Amino acid sequence: MTTLAERTESITTSGADLHLSGISKRFASFTAVEDLDLLVPSGTFFALLGPSGCGKSTTLRMIAGLEAPSEGSISIGGQEVTALPSHRRPVNTVFQSYALFPHMSVLENVAFGLKRKKDKQAIQKAKAGLELVELSHLANRKPAQLSGGQQQRVALARALVNRPQVLLLDEPLGALDMKLRRQMQLELKKIQTEVGLTFIHVTHDQEEAMTMADVVAVMNGGRIEQMGAPRDLYELPRTAFVANFLGKSNLMRGTVTGQDNGMLSVDVFGRTILLPADRAVQTTGEVVVGVRPEKITIDRVAAAGANQLTGTVIDVSFTGTTTEYLVEVEQIGLIGTFSQNRGQQPAQEGDTVFLAWDAEHSFGLAGDESVNAGVES
Amino acid sequence: MSVDLRSKDEVLAERRKNRTGVFLISPGLLVLALFFALPVVILLAMSLYAKPPGAEIGEFVPGFELGNYATVLSAYWPELLRSFWFALIATVLALLIGFPMAYLVAVRLREHTLLQGILLVLLIAPFFSSFILRTQAWKQILADEGFVAQTLKFVAILPADGHLTATPFAVVAGLTYNFLPFMVLPIYANLGRLDTRLLEASGDLYASPITSFTKVTLPMSAPGIFAGTLLTFIPAAGDYVNSALLGNNRDTTMIGQVIDSRFFKVIDYPGASALSFVLMISILILVTIYIRRFGTEELM
Numbered sequence: 001m002t003t004l005a006e007r008t009e010s011i012t013t014s015g016a017d018l019h020l021s022g023i024s025k026r027f028a029s030f031t032a033v034e035d036l037d038l039l040v041p042s043g044t045f046f047a048l049l050g051p052s053g054c055g056k057s058t059t060l061r062m063i064a065g066l067e068a069p070s071e072g073s074i075s076i077g078g079q080e081v082t083a084l085p086s087h088r089r090p091v092n093t094v095f096q097s098y099a100l101f102p103h104m105s106v107l108e109n110v111a112f113g114l115k116r117k118k119d120k121q122a123i124q125k126a127k128a129g130l131e132l133v134e135l136s137h138l139a140n141r142k143p144a145q146l147s148g149g150q151q152q153r154v155a156l157a158r159a160l161v162n163r164p165q166v167l168l169l170d171e172p173l174g175a176l177d178m179k180l181r182r183q184m185q186l187e188l189k190k191i192q193t194e195v196g197l198t199f200i201h202v203t204h205d206q207e208e209a210m211t212m213a214d215v216v217a218v219m220n221g222g223r224i225e226q227m228g229a230p231r232d233l234y235e236l237p238r239t240a241f242v243a244n245f246l247g248k249s250n251l252m253r254g255t256v257t258g259q260d261n262g263m264l265s266v267d268v269f270g271r272t273i274l275l276p277a278d279r280a281v282q283t284t285g286e287v288v289v290g291v292r293p294e295k296i297t298i299d300r301v302a303a304a305g306a307n308q309l310t311g312t313v314i315d316v317s318f319t320g321t322t323t324e325y326l327v328e329v330e331q332i333g334l335i336g337t338f339s340q341n342r343g344q345q346p347a348q349e350g351d352t353v354f355l356a357w358d359a360e361h362s363f364g365l366a367g368d369e370s371v372n373a374g375v376e377s
Numbered sequence: 378m379s380v381d382l383r384s385k386d387e388v389l390a391e392r393r394k395n396r397t398g399v400f401l402i403s404p405g406l407l408v409l410a411l412f413f414a415l416p417v418v419i420l421l422a423m424s425l426y427a428k429p430p431g432a433e434i435g436e437f438v439p440g441f442e443l444g445n446y447a448t449v450l451s452a453y454w455p456e457l458l459r460s461f462w463f464a465l466i467a468t469v470l471a472l473l474i475g476f477p478m479a480y481l482v483a484v485r486l487r488e489h490t491l492l493q494g495i496l497l498v499l500l501i502a503p504f505f506s507s508f509i510l511r512t513q514a515w516k517q518i519l520a521d522e523g524f525v526a527q528t529l530k531f532v533a534i535l536p537a538d539g540h541l542t543a544t545p546f547a548v549v550a551g552l553t554y555n556f557l558p559f560m561v562l563p564i565y566a567n568l569g570r571l572d573t574r575l576l577e578a579s580g581d582l583y584a585s586p587i588t589s590f591t592k593v594t595l596p597m598s599a600p601g602i603f604a605g606t607l608l609t610f611i612p613a614a615g616d617y618v619n620s621a622l623l624g625n626n627r628d629t630t631m632i633g634q635v636i637d638s639r640f641f642k643v644i645d646y647p648g649a650s651a652l653s654f655v656l657m658i659s660i661l662i663l664v665t666i667y668i669r670r671f672g673t674e675e676l677m
Contacts, residue, residue, distance in 0.1 A: 113582035
């Protein structure tokens with residue numbers, strides 16, 4: 001039995017920087033991608049996250065050369081590739097549909113790219129690639145004889161064996177069931193770390209993006225809303241869309257009334273909410289104040305914490321490890337939170353409760369934002 | 378000995394199911410028996426009939442005259458070979474012309490349903506006019522004073538005193554034209570199911586458009602090509618209308634023409650039957666070899 005490190009040895013490569021500048025893609029009736037600038041450093045696991053129709057797949061197809069940008073340029077490892085057809089670009093794609101060739105065996109599928117490059121060791125390398133995804137025993141089967149998860153791994157091996165400078169993954173786990181999906185996420189991440197390729201992973205699953213990627217770019221309406229490490233994006237969203245699409249947020253409208261010691265005082269329907277100035281997009285006038293549900297404590301008596309709200313519980317749902325609450329706060333609206341089930345008596349519907357959170361956990365967004373942007377219905 | 382563990386009800390249900398199956402296929406079986414099996418037997422019997430001494434024209438008695446086969450084969454083997462040769466050329470030409478047509482309509486125009494529909498109708502439209510009429514029209518097209526012959530003479534491909542009509546060229550052109558839809562339609566049906574995402578994948582895996590075609594599109598359309606070539610070759614080999622209308626008496630006679638004249642002009646029923654049988658068996662052998670060699674799993 002060989003180790004993963006040994007198996008990946010023949011495939012390891014450094015990957016390359018990917019640079020998109022001023023990329024736009026217009027179709028007849030709409031603009032799919034608008035003036036996109038992106039620099040993905042070599043060896044990064046990069047996720048493009050967004051709802052369907054946000055332009056993430058179009059962006060991926062432009063990098064692969066399957067779609068020509070209307071404007072802008074693409075370069076890989078410093079080499080301009082905008083005008084190159086797909087078969088001459090140093091990238092490979094794992095397609096959402098897998099797109100395995102049904103008339104070829106699994107081994108022939110994996111060797112396809114290597115043979116096109118006239119690699120004399122095509123079959124050997126393809127076998128090594130199949131070993132990497134632990135499917136050597138199925139080399140002679142036809143794709144139709146494999147399960148969805150196995151087909152997914154063949155598609156991955158078929159792309160990986162070519163040692164592309166950039167590997168593109170177009171929702172490769174979309175067709176798998178939840179359990180297999182989680183397992184493949186871990187495997188993909190492990191393989192990426194071992195082979196050190198630059199991975200561009202397109203997904204609409206925020207949990208998938210956060211668990212796998214080093215850097216996540218949240219896309220909406222053809223633009224990148226915000227980009228950064230998953231934790232940074234989650235803890236400090238800069239737009240209402242990111243706040244709502246990446247996890248959940250409670251957003252409240254208010255007006256800045258003063259600033260003291262780097263802390264903004266925001267008047268939210270008569271209550272004063274504190275917000276660190278360096279966590280706010282805008283420090284004067286109308287703002288939107290946000291806080292993540294897990295940062296809020298819920299109690300029947302007034303609790304500690306700079307920011308306090310009082311409301312009435314209108315919905316309680318028990319999920320096992322936690323109990324989730326929807327609390328109606330006068331004028332402000334619904335606030336969602338939850339508490340760990342540590343044996344305390346949960347609040348009941350109709351109870352009056354006190355909500356509190358630390359000022360450092362507030363974040364501030366621009367006042368003209370829609371508080372419902374990016375809420376998944 | 379195995380023990381039947383099924384209950385009585387299950388056995389009865391099984392029998393009922395079998396009876397329904399027999400009932401459903403019986404009309405088809407009856408038609409096949411009456412209009413295929415029986416005529417073949419009659420044809421075989423007639424090919425062995427003998428001509429009694431002093432018989433009138435068209436008078437034969439039942440017999441076992443294997444000499445009929447030797448006689449017709451030694452007389453008409455060139456026509457038999459020519460038939461397969463012409464059918465082969467026509468099939469290859471129909472494939473070369475038909476595949477791009479099918480590809481255009483099925484793949485390239487996939488997004489343009491209206492244009493696709495119009496072209497499909499145009500493809501099938503010839504079937505609405507008579508086979509004989511369409512073949513006659515080719516006489517006009519290839520006539521000495523026609524556009525094709527004039528143009529070919531102008532660019533000196535055809536000598537000034539050359540003809541296109543009454544030549545092997547005209548017969549093969551007629552065969553190719555008349556059987557083209559039988560080539561195009563199966564290939565069209567096959568390419569209509571071609572997943573173009575596979576072509577994107579092969580491009581992504583460094584295959585140039587030409588390589589994508591030879592490594593993905595072509596192998597995947599093999600069942601359509603296979604069906605199309607069979608549907609073109611078999612009727613073309615037995616055809617006599619094209620050689621009769623567009624050919625001459627020297628180097629274009631096909632076996633169908635010979636069978637026709639043996640039956641209806643010379644009234645040599647045993648000879649015509651023997652030739653028909655030889656043609657049938659030859660096609661059966663050729664097609665079997667072809668299926669063994671190139672047959673795809675879908676058709677076997």
